[in-house]
Amino acid sequence: MFLRLVSRNTLRHKLRTALTLLGLLVAILAFGLLSTVVDAWYAGAEGASSTRLITRSSISLVFPLPITYRERLRQIDGVSTVTTSNWFGGVYVTPKNFFPQFAVDGETYFSLYPEFILDDAQYKAFMRDRKGAVVGRKLADRYGWQIGDTVPLRGTIYAGNWEFVVRGIYDGREAKTDTNQFIFHWQYLNETVKRLLPRRADTVGIYILGIDAPDRAAEISELVDAQFRNSLAETLTETEKSFQLGFVAMTEAIVVAIRIVSYLVIFIIMAVMANTMAMSARERLPEYATLKALGFQPWRVGGLVFGESVFMAMVGGALGIALTFPVAEVFGQAMGSLFPIFHVSIGTVLLQIACSVFVGLVAGVVPAVRAGNVRIADGLRAVA
Amino acid sequence: MSAAEPRTPVVEIRGLAKSYQRGGQSVAVLSGLDLDIFPGDFLALMGPSGSGKSTLLNLIAGIDKPDSGTLRVNGVDITRLSQSALAEWRAHHVGFIFQFYNLMPVLTALENVELPLLLADLGRRERRERAELTLSMVGLADRSSHYPSELSGGQQQRVAIARAIVTDPTLLVADEPTGDLDRVSAGEILHLMERLNTELGKTIIMVTHDQRAAEAAHSIVQLEKGAIGLGAGDGR
Numbered sequence: 141m142f143l144r145l146v147s148r149n150t151l152r153h154k155l156r157t158a159l160t161l162l163g164l165l166v167a168i169l170a171f172g173l174l175s176t177v178v179d180a181w182y183a184g185a186e187g188a189s190s191t192r193l194i195t196r197s198s199i200s201l202v203f204p205l206p207i208t209y210r211e212r213l214r215q216i217d218g219v220s221t222v223t224t225s226n227w228f229g230g231v232y233v234t235p236k237n238f239f240p241q242f243a244v245d246g247e248t249y250f251s252l253y254p255e256f257i258l259d260d261a262q263y264k265a266f267m268r269d270r271k272g273a274v275v276g277r278k279l280a281d282r283y284g285w286q287i288g289d290t291v292p293l294r295g296t297i298y299a300g301n302w303e304f305v306v307r308g309i310y311d312g313r314e315a316k317t318d319t320n321q322f323i324f325h326w327q328y329l330n331e332t333v334k335r336l337l338p339r340r341a342d343t344v345g346i347y348i349l350g351i352d353a354p355d356r357a358a359e360i361s362e363l364v365d366a367q368f369r370n371s372l373a374e375t376l377t378e379t380e381k382s383f384q385l386g387f388v389a390m391t392e393a394i395v396v397a398i399r400i401v402s403y404l405v406i407f408i409i410m411a412v413m414a415n416t417m418a419m420s421a422r423e424r425l426p427e428y429a430t431l432k433a434l435g436f437q438p439w440r441v442g443g444l445v446f447g448e449s450v451f452m453a454m455v456g457g458a459l460g461i462a463l464t465f466p467v468a469e470v471f472g473q474a475m476g477s478l479f480p481i482f483h484v485s486i487g488t489v490l491l492q493i494a495c496s497v498f499v500g501l502v503a504g505v506v507p508a509v510r511a512g513n514v515r516i517a518d519g520l521r522a523v524a
Numbered sequence: 525m526s527a528a529e530p531r532t533p534v535v536e537i538r539g540l541a542k543s544y545q546r547g548g549q550s551v552a553v554l555s556g557l558d559l560d561i562f563p564g565d566f567l568a569l570m571g572p573s574g575s576g577k578s579t580l581l582n583l584i585a586g587i588d589k590p591d592s593g594t595l596r597v598n599g600v601d602i603t604r605l606s607q608s609a610l611a612e613w614r615a616h617h618v619g620f621i622f623q624f625y626n627l628m629p630v631l632t633a634l635e636n637v638e639l640p641l642l643l644a645d646l647g648r649r650e651r652r653e654r655a656e657l658t659l660s661m662v663g664l665a666d667r668s669s670h671y672p673s674e675l676s677g678g679q680q681q682r683v684a685i686a687r688a689i690v691t692d693p694t695l696l697v698a699d700e701p702t703g704d705l706d707r708v709s710a711g712e713i714l715h716l717m718e719r720l721n722t723e724l725g726k727t728i729i730m731v732t733h734d735q736r737a738a739e740a741a742h743s744i745v746q747l748e749k750g751a752i753g754l755g756a757g758d759g760r
């Protein structure tokens with residue numbers, strides 16, 4: 141009966157309840173999306189492997205390393221595989237079509253990235269074609285590329301018009317695997333660079349080292365950097381994860397801003413809802429006074445208001461959470477390769493639930509206390 | 525109960541005083557009031573507006589506290605009870621009838637009647653049965669699933685009366701129960717209250733301005749500036 145009072149009171153002002161639920165829904169949805177954006181920001185680091193180290197120039201990522209380091213890296217104790225990667229930064233048709241392009245050592249690259257699943261025949265075709273490229277499934281789907289298609293890229297770092305032929309399309313082994321990459325032969329890049337810009341030839345952006353013992357990562361990194369200390373290009377070696385996090389750190393301020401905004405949204409809906417609850421409770425003071433006259437204790441009367449607040453917040457929150465999934469799906473697609481991985485995490489949903497409950501509790505507390513403590517004679521007088 | 529027996533009052537009021545603060549000034553509404561109410565009484569509290577009728581009724585019903593004096597109901601001085609004990613006392617001993625019915629608009633007639641039983645130690649089915657029985661006593665068995673907004677004023681007041689008696693309280697208190705009703709409905713309500721008094725022996729204290737209502741009662745207490753004026757009764 142008490143629950144019936146709560147639920148029927150909730151539905152008393154249909155429009156007011158609907159608007160409050162809508163506000164809650166939007167707030168919880170926005171919170172979920174923003175939180176997912178933050179997750180997506182860190183997704184690269186999440187997908188990082190603990191058996192890969194990244195070696196780059198200690199001065200800055202924009203300074204390349206000589207290709208001659210490869211042999212010396214191979215000799216270092218604990219390093220099992222060495223491969224290279226070079227940021228290309230080309231433009232496909234228009235600069236809006238952003239996706240990462242890497243010139244790699246085809247012989248070794250895929251063995252270090254077992255999460256990229258590539259058909260053996262396609263891999264062989266890629267290795268046979270100097271201008272061959274392997275693209276991620278998501279990327280291929282986005283532009284409708286098929287095996288055998290020619291993809292032109294306009295170089296920005298490496299001037300000129302480049303042409304590649306799609307020889308393979310890789311899938312991700314896990315949902316968090318990035319299938320937005322465009323991968324082609326470093327050999328092809330280097331040949332051209334040699335002709336046009338001999339000074340920049342025979343260099344790579346980074347080395348990626350495969351190690352067998354993740355727990356030795358720090359020690360091996362130290363060994364690598366010691367090897368090249370006092371040489372022309374000193375190195376900085378770290379795990380793939382901290383390498384990725386380094387990128388995130390550059391944009392940390394944005395992440396912080398997003399976090400603040402998402403909690404502001406919750407705060408605002410809390411204020412709105414507290415106001416709604418206060419309004420409803422004030423209108424019903426005569427009823428609460430009547431209940432108290434009948435002998436209901438203040439906590440029971442307050443519980444009615446409190447229950448209504450929490451009930452409403454839970455319903456609005458549940459709707460918001462339910463909507464987060466489809467909206468995130470659409471949002472992720474619209475964002476394209478800016479956020480290669482855009483998934484609503486369990487952590488986000490838990491936070492959404494916590495926020496809903498919190499909003500309900502906080503919004504209900506003051507009106508509940510007020511309703512519970514209404515002076516009966518005064519409350520009854522309000523009827524007349 | 526026989527008229528020859530010396531009766532002990534169910535309500536025993538001694539030196540009751542109550543004042544309100546208004547504009548920094550204390551205004552006495554009741555001062556040193558004495559009054560006895562006997563079991564089975566049907567008492568009409570009358571007097572000009574502002575004379576303190578509602579104030580007195582609220583004190584008797586335990587929804588307000590006096591400044592001084594004692595107020596015993598069945599020997600219990602309710603002025604000494606804590607707020608929480610007083611709430612429990614009201615649940616068991618007082619049935620309220622208000623001028624504006626004060627039903628819960630989101631509950632049906634039957635649910636409204638059942639509401640006070642939530643505080644009694646009863647099972648679900650027993651509550652339902654008692655509420656149904658009480659609602660039929662006020663002649664509204666066929667309206668049990670109606671909401672207050674679907675009932676006339678007179679019907680709403682009858683539901684409110686059913687709610688007041690469903691717990692079988694010691695006292696029924698009514699503040700202008702016919703104040704919002706037309707003559708016919710008011711007559712029905714008064715008739716119902718008379719029956720509760722004569723047939724069920726309920727002790728009723730009713731504030732009213734209505735002469736007809738006063739006639740239904742057995743005794744009249746006139747309140748004049750916070751003191752008892754002349755009392756009139758039918759000699760019961």
Ligand SMILES: Nc1ncnc2c1ncn2[C@@H]1O[C@H](COP(=O)(O)OP(=O)(O)OP(=O)(O)O)[C@@H](O)[C@H]1O
Pocket residue numbers: 518544545546553571572573574575576577578579580
């Ligand atoms: N909460 C309050 N604060 C201040 N003054 C009050 C309060 N309640 C009642 N009063 C005053 O006390 C006096 C008695 O009020 P009460 O309601 O008991 O009168 P009443 O006899 O019931 O009048 P009416 O016939 O108009 O209902 C009035 O002057 C009223 O203004």
Ligand SMILES: [Mg+2]
Pocket residue numbers: 577578579699731
């Ligand atoms: Mg009054």
